[in-house]
Amino acid sequence: MRRFIAITALLAIAASTSLAEGRNTITVRGKGSVRVRPDKLVLVLGADGKAEKASDAVDKLGKKRAEIGEAIKQALEGKQGLDYKVKDSGMTFGGAADEMAQIRMLQGQQPDAAGEMTVTTELEITVAGIDKMSDTDLAGIISALIDKTKDAGAEMKAPGNRYNPFMGGGSANQGVFFGFSDYEAQVEKAWDEAAKKAKERAEAIAKRLGLSVGDAVRVKDTTGEGSAAAKAVNPYAAMLGMGGDEDGPKIKSSGEMEMSVEMEVEFELKKK
Numbered sequence: 441m442r443r444f445i446a447i448t449a450l451l452a453i454a455a456s457t458s459l460a461e462g463r464n465t466i467t468v469r470g471k472g473s474v475r476v477r478p479d480k481l482v483l484v485l486g487a488d489g490k491a492e493k494a495s496d497a498v499d500k501l502g503k504k505r506a507e508i509g510e511a512i513k514q515a516l517e518g519k520q521g522l523d524y525k526v527k528d529s530g531m532t533f534g535g536a537a538d539e540m541a542q543i544r545m546l547q548g549q550q551p552d553a554a555g556e557m558t559v560t561t562e563l564e565i566t567v568a569g570i571d572k573m574s575d576t577d578l579a580g581i582i583s584a585l586i587d588k589t590k591d592a593g594a595e596m597k598a599p600g601n602r603y604n605p606f607m608g609g610g611s612a613n614q615g616v617f618f619g620f621s622d623y624e625a626q627v628e629k630a631w632d633e634a635a636k637k638a639k640e641r642a643e644a645i646a647k648r649l650g651l652s653v654g655d656a657v658r659v660k661d662t663t664g665e666g667s668a669a670a671k672a673v674n675p676y677a678a679m680l681g682m683g684g685d686e687d688g689p690k691i692k693s694s695g696e697m698e699m700s701v702e703m704e705v706e707f708e709l710k711k712k
Contacts, residue, residue, distance in 0.1 A: 464709040465657060466645060470638030472630035473700040478618035479571035481578075482690055483585055485615075486597035488560040494533065497559040501531065504593040505561065511588035512565060519581065522569050529562035562597055568621055570694070578694060582616060616692075623688025630701045638705045646709055654708035662702045 487508055489501030509526065516524055535557065565585065570578055586596070596615030620626060643653045691697060 463657070464651075465706050466642050466653070466709055467658075467704060467706045468638050468641045468645070469662065469702060469704045470634040470636070470641065471700060471702045472633030472635075472637065473698055474626055474630045474633070475696045475698050476620070476626045477571050477696045478691065478694060479568065479621050480619050481565075481567040481570050481582065481694075482617040482619050483565040483567075483582075483589075483615065484597050484617065485563045485565065485589055485594040486560060487563065487594050488558055490556045490558050492556060494557045494559070497557045498531070501559045501561060505563075507592040508563065508589050508594045511592040511594075512585065515584040515588045516567070516581065521572060522567055522581075524565060524567040527564040527566070529564075532560045534558050534560070563594070566619075570618075575694070586615070617690040618692070618694050619690050620688045627699055627701065630699055631703070634701055634703050635705070638703060639707070642705070642707045646707075649709075650712060651709045652712050654710045656705050657708050658706035660704040662704045663700070664702075 485508065487501060487504050489497040489499065489504060491497040491500060505528075512524070512526065516522060567581070567585075570581075573581075639653065639656075646653050
């Protein structure tokens with residue numbers, strides 16, 4: 441599916457005239473919005489190796505990791521125009537008392553949570569170029585990745601390998617996410633639209649007063665707390681590890697999302 445970007449500009453007007461540093465000025469607000477579809481798939485998986493000896497657990501994890509890598513290649517084999525990479529978090533060593541074993545022990549379902557050495561890793565598979573695909577083809581690739589990696593011994597995980605009891609074992613924030621290759625570039629389009637509309641409104645008001653608009657003397661980001669990226673992401677998602685990275689937010693839907701920014705601009709007013 442072709443990327444569909446529809447830019448809309450909504451204007452929140454708060455126009456006033458004032459005397460700032462001996463100059464007549466007018467202050468207006470502009471809001472810019474852009475709708476964009478995610479162009480990359482992010483699949484977060486976990487793998488482990490368990491044994492009485494740490495060396496044996498490492499060997500088991502290495503074998504499972506290789507099988508998962510082969511499963512990923514098979515799932516994406518023959519898919520033209522797709523670029524993918526796999527990021528490995530490295531190994532984490534621990535006793536057999538993993539999170540679920542501890543829960544079963546506390547619930548009385550097993551006598552204790554001891555016995556084995558566990559070595560775990562987290563794999564993040566990123567597939568770029570999905571915005572050019574139909575929903576049917578995208579669903580097919582996601583299903584193939586999940587099924588084949590599961591058969592190879594992988595489990596769907598939350599970013600950071602978190603367990604969250606408030607999310608039913610973390611299932612709501614696990615596994616499949618969508619993101620943006622150049623999130624900031626999309627936000628820039630919204631900023632351009634907000635600035636354009638703010639100036640257009642200032643000029644329209646000034647014209648009615650027989651004046652013209654000069655340079656901007658003050659600009660304030662009124663988007664809200666933090667950046668545009670912060671406003672586009674559910675704050676609860678950020679707390680649960682779904683907040684994203686330097687490329688912007690990780691979201692749960694492959695559909696379009698709206699990114700909005702707001703600015704307040706004070707322009708100098710001049711006599712014609």
